[in-house]
Amino acid sequence: MPFEFRRLMIPDVVLMHITKFSDGRGFFLESYKKSEFETYNIFAEFVQDNHSFSSRGVLRGLHYQKNPQAQGKLIRVLNGEIFDVAVDIRKGSPYYGRWVGEFLSAQKLNMLYIPPGFAHGFCVTSQTADILYKSTSEYAPELERGILWNDPVINILWPITEPVLSARDQQLPTLEKADNNFVF
Numbered sequence: 001m002p003f004e005f006r007r008l009m010i011p012d013v014v015l016m017h018i019t020k021f022s023d024g025r026g027f028f029l030e031s032y033k034k035s036e037f038e039t040y041n042i043f044a045e046f047v048q049d050n051h052s053f054s055s056r057g058v059l060r061g062l063h064y065q066k067n068p069q070a071q072g073k074l075i076r077v078l079n080g081e082i083f084d085v086a087v088d089i090r091k092g093s094p095y096y097g098r099w100v101g102e103f104l105s106a107q108k109l110n111m112l113y114i115p116p117g118f119a120h121g122f123c124v125t126s127q128t129a130d131i132l133y134k135s136t137s138e139y140a141p142e143l144e145r146g147i148l149w150n151d152p153v154i155n156i157l158w159p160i161t162e163p164v165l166s167a168r169d170q171q172l173p174t175l176e177k178a179d180n181n182f183v184f
Contacts, residue, residue, distance in 0.1 A: 002029065003017065013100050014040065044072045044074070047136060051130065054124045058123065059169070060121060061085065064144075064146065065145070066143045067116075067143075068143075069137040070117065070136075070137060073112075073134065073135055077106050077130065083101055083102070086101075086119070087119040089117060091182060099156050116182070148174050151174045
């Protein structure tokens with residue numbers, strides 16, 4: 001199998017390791033295979049790919065899109081390393097307001113699947129990082145929302161203390177005040 005799957009403390013979020021086949025010419029790997037994902041009960045239809053580049057200390061998030069265009073995401077680092085976070089924002093979920101985080105890197109060849117109903121963010125821990133992520137819905141700016149990266153109730157243990165944030169991300173509301181229509 002080209003993938004190893006592991007459910008995290010919030011079981012809907014799945015960490016994957018990719019098998020790489022190398023020889024003197026270089027390497028080959030499968031970064032996504034629908035049948036493998038479905039074997040692990042991940043039935044996601046990806047419709048958009050996004051590529052993000054950031055420098056050390058940049059923190060992007062916590063972002064999500066509301067229904068009817070909520071986004072599931074498959075995050076992979078092509079160069080560098082990030083600390084990637086998913087926060088369960090599905091009202092009624094036993095994990096509501098809880099987060100999971102994983103270091104993702106090009107060297108580790110790992111990916112994170114975050115289903116709809118979660119806020120997503122990451123910070124860059126290497127000099128720079130290229131992040132590629134697949135989404136299950138196209139970008140819809142009118143439905144884009146977010147949660148403050150350092151919401152004290154969520155209490156994410158970020159590996160950086162003074163992140164570089166966009167003006168927008170600095171002004172995001174806490175989970176308690178966030179515009180969110182997800183129900184478990």
